Amino acid sequence: MAVCIAVIAKENYPLYIRSIPTENELKFHYTVHTSLDVVDEKISAMGKALVDQRELYLGLLYPTEDYKVYGYVTNSKVKFVMVVDSSNTALRDNEIRSMFRKLHNSYTDIMCNPFYNPGDRIHSRAFDTMVNSMMMQVC
C-alpha cells in the first residue's frame, strides 16, 4: 500500500509527513518535494474551471521505477501527496481516491479542533492511527 503520505500547506511547507521504511525517509521527503512542482503545474492547468470532486483528485503525478506518486488538492490549497509501491499493481484508481477522501475527512476533523491553529504541524493521534491503517494494509 502507501509507503509515504504527506500533507502540505498552502505555502508549500509540510504539515505532516510519514513514511513506512524509516531508513529512506530523506528520499521520500525529496520525492514529495519534487512532486509539488507537478501539483502546481496541474493546478494552474485547471485554471478557473469548476472545482468539483473529480478535480480535487489530481491522479498519478509521475511514476518512477520503484514507486508511483499520487496527488490531491483541497479547495483551501492544502495538498495531500501519496507515494505507493510500484510492485503493488492491484491498487486501483478508486482505492486511491477513497484513501484520499479518508485523508481529507480526517484533515477536516483536525481543523475543527479549537486548539489547532491552521498552519501548525499536525500532532493528532486519530490522524496517526488513520494514516497507519492506510500504510499497514499490505502487511
Next chain:
Amino acid sequence: SRELFVLTYGALVAQLCKEYEKDEDVNACLDRMGYSIGTRLIDDFLARSAVKKCRSYSETADMIAQVAFKMYLGITPSVSCSSATGNEFSLILDKNPLVDFVEELPAERASLSYCNLLCGVIRGALEMVHLAAEVTFLQDRLKGDAVTEIGITFLRKPEDRKHRRN
C-alpha cells in the same frame, strides 16, 4: 446548526486560553459566563417545558438531566445520588456534543475544565429558583477518565413559602 454551536464554544475556550495563562483563571471565567447564561436560561426553560414545581432535590436533578439537557444539548445524562443525606447528585454524560471535535486537551492545559460553562449554567439556573448549589466536574473524559461526570451539591433547604408570609 449544532456544528456551529460546537465550533463557537471551541473558539471561545481557545480564545480564553490565549488570554489567561492559568487554567484556574480560564475555568473561573467559563463558570462566570455559564452563571450569567444560566440565570437567563432558566426562564426560557420553565416557559418551554412547563414543568411543575419539584418537591425534592432528586426530582430537581432528574429534571435537569432528562428535560433540560435533552432540550438544549440533545443528550440525556443518567442521574445517581451519591450521598446518604440526599443532597449530592451526579450526572453521568456518556456523550458530550461540546467536545465532538476536541481530541484531547493540549499538554500545557492539563487542568482545564473544557465544559465548565455547563457547571455555571446549572448553578445560575438553580439559584434563580432559590436553590443554592455547588456544581463541579468530578470526572472528565478529556482528562482520561472513563466518563464525564458533573456533581451537583445542594447547599441549603429551599425556603419554605409558608414561613415567608408574615
